[in-house]
Structure formats: structure tokens, C-alpha cells
Amino acid sequence: MKAVTDADFETEVLKSDKPVLVDFWAEWCSPCRMIAPILEEISAEYGDKIEIVKLNIDENPQVPAKYGIMAIPTLNVYQGGEVVKQIQGVKPKAALLRELGEFV
Template sequence: MAGNLRSVTDETFADEVLKSGKPVLVDFWAEWCGPCRLVAPVLEALAAEHSDKITIVQLNVDDSPRTAAEYGVRSIPTLNVYRDGKVVKTVVGAKPRPALEQDLHEFLR
């Protein structure tokens, strides 16, 4: 999906997400997922505006099913926020920007 969102894979997940010094929001998505495409521009904007506070990355569940399975991702989009190697917040489903910003408020301040 490009822009401000980097992709992570099963192979890069531990280094880029679990070992990160700041919170990381992982967007579990797939090409065929309509709601995933709706939330991507919102995440792009949040990534651009809040890159100093949170890193936002995408993980394609079709290309990297091991990580999605490990974290119990059953529906997409699923947005997990990781801090210090642990999931500290989960948001399931596409939401409009104001609702997503409210859900993620503590990480965007």
C-alpha cells in the first residue's frame, strides 16, 4: 500500500515490531479485503502525522500467515498495537478516522 506505511513479514516482525523502542501499530490486512483498503488511507495519514510517537506498519496475512496465526488474527483488518514486545491494544474492523483516533488516543498524544 506504500507511502508512510512499511511492510513487515513473518521474517522481519520480531526485529521491526517486537524490538521497537516505541509503540508499533500493525495493520493485518490482505489485497482482497475491501475494509482493509478503506482503513489504509486513514493509517497513512496517522503515520505521517504521528511518526514521532508511533510506527505504523502493515502485515499481509496471505504472505505472512504465521505471525497472523500466532496472534490469533481471525478477521481483517485487525490493528494490534505492540509496546515492549506485547499487544497492548487491538482494534478489529475498519473504522472512520475519528473513531480510530479515539481508539488510539493514548498512543497519538
């Protein structure tokens, strides 16, 4: 999974042709580390339909502040430059896929 930053967020996420799931995470967040391998699997299986990227909130504070990210892990799906779905917390792969059904 690719990492995005405050600097390239607009180009990589908001201007993407396909839906982009952004994983807002931090190094110290153990639930974030739990969900990472699940997101890797989903990315490998559905990467042709949805892009999955990570944004480290400690290194890139502007984007999380703009979108009101208060808890991590938070997964936002962006489509056409807008947040179209938000998922908070760790969920099993099957539950995540159900939530992402319209995109995958």
C-alpha cells in the same frame, strides 16, 4: 507505511523502542483498502510517536496465526513486545484516534 513480514516481525515490531500499530490485511479485503488511507494519514501526523506498519496475512501466515488473527482488518498495537491494544474493522479517523489516544 512500511511492510513487515514473518521474518522481520520480531526486529521491526516486538523490539521497537516506540509503540507499533500493525495493520493485518490482504489484497482481496475491501475494508482493508478502505482503512489504508486513514492509517497513512495517522502515520504522517503521528509517526514520531507511533510506527504504523502493514502485514499481508496471505504472504505471512505465521505471525497472524501466533496472535490469533481471525478477521481483517485487525489493528494490533505492540509495546514492549506485547499486544497492548486490538482494534477490529474499519473505523473513521476520529474514532481510531480516540482508540489510539494513549499512544498519539
